[in-house]
Amino acid sequence: MSGSIVKPSILPGFMELVPSEQILFNQMMDTIRKNYEKFGFLPIDTPVIEKSEVLLAKGGGETEKQVYRFEKGSTDMSLRFDLTVPLARYVSQHYSELNFPFRRYHIGKVYRGERNQRGRFREFYQCDIDIIGNGSLDIVNDAEIPAVIYSTFKDLGFDSFTIKINNRKLLKGFFGSLGIEDGTITLRIIDKLEKIGIENVKKELREQNISEQNIEKILEFISIKGTNKEIITSLKELGVENQIFNEGLVELETVTKYISIFGVAEENYNIDLTIARGLDYYTGTVYETFLDEHPEIGSICSGGRYDDLATYYTKQKLPGVGISIGLTRLFYQLREANIISFKEESLCKVLIIPMKGYMEKAIEIGNVLRKVDIYTQIYLESGKIGKKFNYGDKLNVPYAIVVGEEEVKNNSYSLRNMETGEQENLSIEEIANLLKNK
Amino acid sequence: MSGSIVKPSILPGFMELVPSEQILFNQMMDTIRKNYEKFGFLPIDTPVIEKSEVLLAKGGGETEKQVYRFEKGSTDMSLRFDLTVPLARYVSQHYSELNFPFRRYHIGKVYRGERNQRGRFREFYQCDIDIIGNGSLDIVNDAEIPAVIYSTFKDLGFDSFTIKINNRKLLKGFFGSLGIEDGTITLRIIDKLEKIGIENVKKELREQNISEQNIEKILEFISIKGTNKEIITSLKELGVENQIFNEGLVELETVTKYISIFGVAEENYNIDLTIARGLDYYTGTVYETFLDEHPEIGSICSGGRYDDLATYYTKQKLPGVGISIGLTRLFYQLREANIISFKEESLCKVLIIPMKGYMEKAIEIGNVLRKVDIYTQIYLESGKIGKKFNYGDKLNVPYAIVVGEEEVKNNSYSLRNMETGEQENLSIEEIANLLKNK
Incomplete structure (x- = not known):
């Protein structure tokens, strides 16, 4: 055991982020989710592993070669390679429990053993919405989908993008x-x-x-x-x-x-008669979305209308319309193009720094701030004050509060803006009010 | 293709929920995440698939038999079976990029090929926090962890639970x-x-x-x-x-x-000298958490202090303390014990129901409501009004607005409380104000 060390590393084609990047990634995911929910899409979450027989019912094609397929015991299983096949299986299986038109969103990881290449991922998040009709689905649904794309990308901070539409x-x-x-x-x-x-x-x-x-x-x-x-x-x-x-x-x-x-x-948005979408199952409206200033990134959100979602699993006719955002790839591309930056704040608003002997007071202040929903971290290690502030700097926390003898005696704590270095002396109640409104 | 239908089903030991359950599951996950973030834990997300050589560096034991391990090409890979080994690998690999004490939370799926048994899952969510010191970690951290457990379970709506502590x-x-x-x-x-x-x-x-x-x-x-x-x-x-x-x-x-x-x-919380925790790597404080009225569920949140996180990957000494909530199992148990109910509201506050010919107005009203962050769905299909209200009932949406000739002419829309059946006639602005404050 001791001495024999395995080099810590991950497989090629998998994305792993440091926390400052992860915070931003999660914010994007939350924004997408919020917009999906705002338009009445309901969440589902399906197993990453499914029966090969079910997942690969369609069979053949490039996709099948890329599937992570294996046996455990005598069971032949595969990792999902998209969220559409699981949706088809889900809707067929839970048909009698669902309320049609069924609007679902699904944000989750999918797996494809692609050739190793920059910007290609073997594990990546897809963020999908689909509206599934029972027998029929009004064409107005095809017009609402671009509204969701629009609302989502606006909220993500993009202004110049074009949703290209064709039929x-x-x-x-x-x-x-x-x-x-x-x-x-x-x-x-x-x-x-x-x-x-x-x-x-x-x-x-x-x-x-x-x-x-x-x-x-x-x-x-x-x-x-x-x-x-x-x-x-x-x-x-x-x-x-x-x-x-x-x-x-x-x-x-x-x-x-x-x-x-x-x-x-x-x-x-713009009609573009060259948009055809490679996938066979689209039968009507099709969408692709491009960043006007970064056409090299390619489509950041695509989808379309299909006549029948689940021919492999059910005789019910289930027309639908939907789109997918490939978040992992999008995030990677935005980072490569320097469109997003990582001077992200920590999730905490404030770091409390206790001087020697003032841990208890620091903890109590933390309790007060968290009670009014201010995300608060306390620096719990002993050490010199410089080291503690240095920790706060690296954390990119916007504020720090020092808790020591003087502060406790006067019930006046210096709230330091960690970016500007400015300090204000305030009571805990004043600090709570101030931070709540930031 | 046509005619040959594969029965849609999933593998045993995997949990899949209908949307009303999924909403509740996600709310629990969001609550856990919020509480973790509130105490200054930062998010990470690691690949579900890792090199077997890395993931199984420790080797041996019951766990290894349960691992989903397979080859693709000439690569020997495995699905993660917990979030602790990936954390050890992550901290070792990104050591120079991290700010210690490193507080991370990780909410994700893990995989164990357990014997098929009620309440045992082969894919399940773990919600972990850990605080990792670089060389040393103050004992006060061991006291903050129960505060996070306390805050989380209170927020999840539990009152009678006991965090049992030992060393x-x-x-x-x-x-x-x-x-x-x-x-x-x-x-x-x-x-x-x-x-x-x-x-x-x-x-x-x-x-x-x-x-x-x-x-x-x-x-x-x-x-x-x-x-x-x-x-x-x-x-x-x-x-x-x-x-x-x-x-x-x-x-x-x-x-x-x-x-x-x-x-x-x-x-x-209560000291309990019988709490020992089976896992070898705990070296000091240990925790288990029980619902007072449902001891049969067993521990719903456990963890402890360890001297050294990552002996297999680095010579750096990395003491830590952490806990894990097994959310899938917890959710299953709460549902089995009828502790949580599924009369959940839809995520949308309101369903807009257009009468024939009033789709455009319905869409415009939807735009207005969403602009002030009211989650709004429009019923886009044609059909009789009864069918439309029936859809809203099944959706458990709290309010519905009917849009027809009279309503548009008078700029007065009936807002129907879908639970009580009560109706009020209001302008769109009044409706927006009313729903915003609900």
């Missing part, structure tokens, strides 16, 4: 009107536009045996720009005769109209 | 004074008193070749009862001549003195 029916219907049967493949190619560039998109479309004429029409279509109203007008003027297209157009028009009524500022 | 040095020193060399085994036997009864304790002590005379003395010792002062006096009167015993006595006397100064009510 997959528009693309699918448009492709259909050109005689392209499998719209899904075309959608996926379009979705890669940002990543691979226009020439590669053309190349891939050609590989699908799409005619040059149609390729031109597709590229013309997705380059329709303008204000939301202008884009809607342009789409109408195209005169596409395809039922799916027209459904998509009505939906998009309704959604953008209601987004404004929900109070989302015009500069914070 | 392992007392037991170890007393055994030493009787000539019993390996006090640890004796400690473990004593620790089982509650579980196996006095006769079995005697039997096990005999198996350790402890003389009948010494067994009598040990049983006499642990049956010392009384107020805290009386017990301290009795211990002094024993006149045990053993250095460790006397160290323990001074520590216990100091700790109980300061616990009172920290404001813990006399009826909520």
Whole structure:
């Protein structure tokens, strides 16, 4: 035992923060949670480990290779890789206990054994909301989701961000009107536009045996720009005769109209016909959110509408709409781009520093302050006063109170502003009042 | 795909709640977190998956058999089984970045492949606090920990609970004074008193070749009862001549003195010489907490002082003191004993119910209420009014507002108390003011 020391370290691809960073991370998580709750989303919490048979019911694809899957005893189990599959399982399993439309939020860790790469995490927080209908779900829900995104990112302190909105029916219907049967493949190619560039998109479309004429029409279509109203007008003027297209157009028009009524500022959302979302299960409205000044970060919040959440678990038809914020990645990116700083205050408002022999009084003062909800730490170790103040400095605590002979005798304690160094002599009651209002 | 349905279910030993229960669970977790923060504990969050080599550095024992351990690629990894080993690793790894005494709280899930049994969970939340000194840590810290327990359980709504306190040095020193060399085994036997009864304790002590005379003395010792002062006096009167015993006595006397100064009510803590705590690493003060009216639940919060946190990871001496609340098990037990009920309100204060054609106005009212931080849900589906109120009932939302022609025309909305059925006609501003103050 003694002498044999294991080097303390964690696995690559896992994020671990020091407390000053963790405080900020938690504040972001609390802000997201608060906004989700404010719009009537209810919390759920599902097991991180599930039966492989259930979690991987859909099977196949890139995801399955990344899953942490193992056996214990004779049980084949896996760690969840997103919060959507657990939601599908949850809603199917608890169907009779839930109140539909079921609005749930879920903030939790998910696991993906991704290739080791900067900014890619194998354990990361997702913060999801979804609204699940029982059989049907009104299109107005698709307009409320951007209102939640808007409220959340405003509250997180962002001003210049754009929620980009599209409707997959528009693309699918448009492709259909050109005689392209499998719209899904075309959608996926379009979705890669940002990543691979226009020439590669053309190349891939050609590989699908799409005619040059149609390729031109597709590229013309997705380059329709303008204000939301202008884009809607342009789409109408195209005169596409395809039922799916027209459904998509009505939906998009309704959604953008209601987004404004929900109070989302015009500069914070925009129809963008290139937004397709890679995932197969989206069937209508789709969203991606970008920081205007940091497009390199990519989408910070995405989601969309799907026809049926849980085909693998139930015959109930459960249409839904939702979004996800990948908080771990977002936090990492914001830190890398120096958008957030870590001169964070400690959670405590004040550090009480007792002089030798005045521990009891210090504790009593701590009791008084905590009773009125002032977060208070007492420095409980013995030592020189310089060391104690130094501790407070490192803690970034905004205030310190010294408790010694003079202070107790006069019931007058110096409250020191740890940033400016200013001191005021006050009674405990005055200190409590002052700190309560800060 | 279609037709082949997997039965939605989770693994045995995992807790999953419906939203009304989850709200209550989260409220308990928030209360614990708030109290931890109020005393100056800082948050950390460590990976659920760690290197097996690091996590299992100590090796051996019952725990290792329960660990979820697996390989991915060529990496041997394990899920954490407590928050103490990750803390030891964290403090060793981030040693130079931390401010000592380091006070951290950690609320997170841990994993143990326990035998399947009612009330035993394989995934459960632990809510831990620890104070880690760099080289030394004042005994006053041992008195602050019960103050945190006290404040937390009071805030959780419990009144009759007892924090039982002991000091392992007392037991170890007393055994030493009787000539019993390996006090640890004796400690473990004593620790089982509650579980196996006095006769079995005697039997096990005999198996350790402890003389009948010494067994009598040990049983006499642990049956010392009384107020805290009386017990301290009795211990002094024993006149045990053993250095460790006397160290323990001074520590216990100091700790109980300061616990009172920290404001813990006399009826909520008590010296109990039978409390030994099974775990080897405790070296001084130990705590267990019981609900007076539900002793069958067992200890709801335990912990203690240890000489050295991280011998496996660093040569730095890191003494500490801490406790843990096993929230999942606690919640389960409280629910089983009907101590908590689930007639919980929704997180939303109000459900807005638009009549046909009044969706826009309903959304606008929602915006106004949310702006003043009133959690508000709008019923966005079409349908009859009865169905909409029924939804609000199931949601347990305290208030509903109906928005229709009459209401909009008169700017007077009926605010319905969903529990009493009472209605008031008010303007939106009046409603906002009224709900803000509820």
